[in-house]
Amino acid sequence: MFAGEFRKQKMLFAAADAAALCAAFAAALSLHDPAGAMASRLMRTGLPTVAAGMTAIAGLWILVFRACHLYEMRNGGLNEIVTIVKACIVASLLTLGVDFLLHIEVSRITTIAAFALSIPAVAAMRAMARECIRHFYSNPKVATPLIVVGFNPVAHYLCDQISDQLTQYELLGFVDDEAAGRQFAGLPVLGRLDEIGDLAARYPGLEAAIAMPDAPVEMQERIVRQCEESRVRWWMVPWVLRTPGAGLQVEILGMVPLIGPRGSNLDGLNFAIKRAFDLAVSCFLLVVLAPVMGLTALAIRIFDGSPILFKQVRVGIHGRHFRMLKFRTMRAASGDSPHRDYVRQWIRKDAAASSRNGAALYKLAADDRITPLGRILRRFSLDELPQIFNVIRGDMSLIGPRPALPYETELYESRHHRRLEVVPGITGLWQISGRNHLSFEEMVRLDVQYMENWSFMSDLRILARTLPVLLKGDGV
Numbered sequence: 001m002f003a004g005e006f007r008k009q010k011m012l013f014a015a016a017d018a019a020a021l022c023a024a025f026a027a028a029l030s031l032h033d034p035a036g037a038m039a040s041r042l043m044r045t046g047l048p049t050v051a052a053g054m055t056a057i058a059g060l061w062i063l064v065f066r067a068c069h070l071y072e073m074r075n076g077g078l079n080e081i082v083t084i085v086k087a088c089i090v091a092s093l094l095t096l097g098v099d100f101l102l103h104i105e106v107s108r109i110t111t112i113a114a115f116a117l118s119i120p121a122v123a124a125m126r127a128m129a130r131e132c133i134r135h136f137y138s139n140p141k142v143a144t145p146l147i148v149v150g151f152n153p154v155a156h157y158l159c160d161q162i163s164d165q166l167t168q169y170e171l172l173g174f175v176d177d178e179a180a181g182r183q184f185a186g187l188p189v190l191g192r193l194d195e196i197g198d199l200a201a202r203y204p205g206l207e208a209a210i211a212m213p214d215a216p217v218e219m220q221e222r223i224v225r226q227c228e229e230s231r232v233r234w235w236m237v238p239w240v241l242r243t244p245g246a247g248l249q250v251e252i253l254g255m256v257p258l259i260g261p262r263g264s265n266l267d268g269l270n271f272a273i274k275r276a277f278d279l280a281v282s283c284f285l286l287v288v289l290a291p292v293m294g295l296t297a298l299a300i301r302i303f304d305g306s307p308i309l310f311k312q313v314r315v316g317i318h319g320r321h322f323r324m325l326k327f328r329t330m331r332a333a334s335g336d337s338p339h340r341d342y343v344r345q346w347i348r349k350d351a352a353a354s355s356r357n358g359a360a361l362y363k364l365a366a367d368d369r370i371t372p373l374g375r376i377l378r379r380f381s382l383d384e385l386p387q388i389f390n391v392i393r394g395d396m397s398l399i400g401p402r403p404a405l406p407y408e409t410e411l412y413e414s415r416h417h418r419r420l421e422v423v424p425g426i427t428g429l430w431q432i433s434g435r436n437h438l439s440f441e442e443m444v445r446l447d448v449q450y451m452e453n454w455s456f457m458s459d460l461r462i463l464a465r466t467l468p469v470l471l472k473g474d475g476v
Contacts, residue, residue: 009166010071012129017065018058020125021118025054028113057095061118064091067457074166076130081123088118090457130166137168144168145203148211149196149223151179151189154237155211159185162209172203193223200230210236264421265454273456278398282391293385296327296377303373304328309386314403317423322395324403325386329374338369340407347411347440381470387426399459400425401447419447432465 065071068087073080092115137143146162146169148155155174162169163185173183173190182189190199200206208227212220220236227234238259240248251258266274297308310328313321370378377383390396396403403424409417429446430438438446450458 005167006165009074009133012133013071013074013126014062014065016125016129017062017070017122020121021058021061021114022054023125024117024121025057025110025114027117027121028110031113060094061088061091064094064457067455069455074130074133075164076127080126084122084126085119088115088122091115092118133166137166142168143170145170145172145206146209147172147190147196147199147206148174148187148209149176149193150174150210150212150215151176151182151184152211152214154213155209156184158209158211158237159187169207172199175199175208194226196223196226196232197230200232206230207233207235210234213237213239262452264451266422266451270454274397274454274459275394277456277459278391281398282388286388286392289385289388292382296382296385299373300328304371305332307332310383313406314424315406315409315420316395316403317420319409319417319420321406322390324396325389327377327383327386329371329377329383330369331371343405343408344411347408384426391426394423397423397425399428399450399462401428401450402430402443416444418451419444422451427462427466429462432462432469 065087068083068090070080070083070087073083092111095111148159148171151174159171159174162171171187173187175191175193175196176189177192179189180192196208208223210220210223210227212223224234224236238248240259248259249262251260300308307328310326310330311323312326314324316322374383387396391398400422401419401424404420409420429450430443433446
């Protein structure tokens with residue numbers, strides 16, 4: 001129904017993007033090399049090689065477009081234009097990097113010109129693809145009349161979603177026993193439930209979206225029988241979705257539909273990709289930051305004495321405990337009772353006790369256990385650097401939810417445990433979205449949002465936005 005059409009639309013938009021990119025590169029080559037010298041040099045390498053190279057570059061750009069969720073945007077608008085610009089910038093930088101690493105003899109100016117031309121070319125080609133789809137769907141042989149059975153918030157939400165998408169459906173209105181004379185978004189209530197047969201006779205090819213999740217099973221069965229008797233194709237919003245946006249997903253196993261809550265997007269191959277990225281970047285950071293870590297350890301030894309490292313039990317993925325490493329910032333043998341009380345107030349939303357005069361919500365702003373050197377380290381998050389070893393060991397990730405404390409999880413409600421479904425991170429959405437000034441519920445919401453919508457590009461964006469946060473020195 002929808003999924004098949006959306007997949008075809010994504011393929012069409014990918015083909016349109018590929019055609020636009022090829023046209024942009026060809027135009028850039030002709031503008032920068034009107035005599036054809038570079039083209040001749042490329043052709044001497046062999047047509048198959050050139051074709052393979054162009055295919056690889058176009059494929060790279062398409063992958064970047066997909067990572068930026070451009071194929072989820074098919075209705076145009078300013079948001080699509082902004083995303084096209086961002087995706088083209090990233091793809092151009094990657095292309096320059098590939099040219100440099102593989103010693104491909106393509107002018108850098110040509111690549112930059114192709115980037116400048118790619119933005120209007122992609123935008124124009126996508127607009128053409130969009131108009132072609134709309135024209136096709138407007139054909140009377142393709143357009144499908146649709147009624148929504150029910151007049152309630154779920155039916156209204158469904159109506160909005162269908163209207164916002166490129167589909168072959170022509171919304172006619174609603175059918176409901178108790179909403180005669182009412183309308184929503186300009187669509188009227190067409191009649192009662194027993195009038196579906198009359199509507200089917202009036203509109204050949206009619207389909208019905210049954211959106212009455214609160215209705216008794218007997219009523220839903222009666223509506224389905226009426227649709228089948230009238231040869232109206234039907235589909236139904238399941239009873240488990242009683243309010244819009246409940247975060248459900250549907251999968252098909254053989255012929256059996258399975259409905260359940262949305263889970264983490266960090267499993268299977270996605271987990272492998274994230275783990276490989278963590279290992280590569282962590283090893284690189286370990287080499288680059290080794291002098292900083294060495295100087296930090298030496299400063300702690302000179303000013304605060306031993307031990308240099310602070311080891312603390314934290315809760316990792318699926319509730320597994322591990323020892324998290326940090327540079328010591330507190331006086332030796334400091335107790336954790338002040339922090340236990342603070343966490344208890346924080347989770348219980350005691351705003352008056354947790355945040356006075358704009359103080360941070362999670363880290364104690366005025367804690368006499370912290371040493372003068374420790375305050376400096378915390379301000380710029382230098383105390384977090386040893387966690388790179390935790391990432392290499394697999395206990396943590398570069399990006400993910402803040403690692404929880406065991407006595408913190410004892411206060412969790414059932415919904416809070418969802419943030420423990422993924423590997424905790426050194427930084428994450430909580431770091432760039434308010435860090436210490438978030439309430440506990442806001443932090444959990446961001447963690448769940450991250451795990452449900454994870455993508456490789458989202459991790460890159462979080463890493464890119466973390467550095468300015470650290471340089472501002474908002475650590476404490």
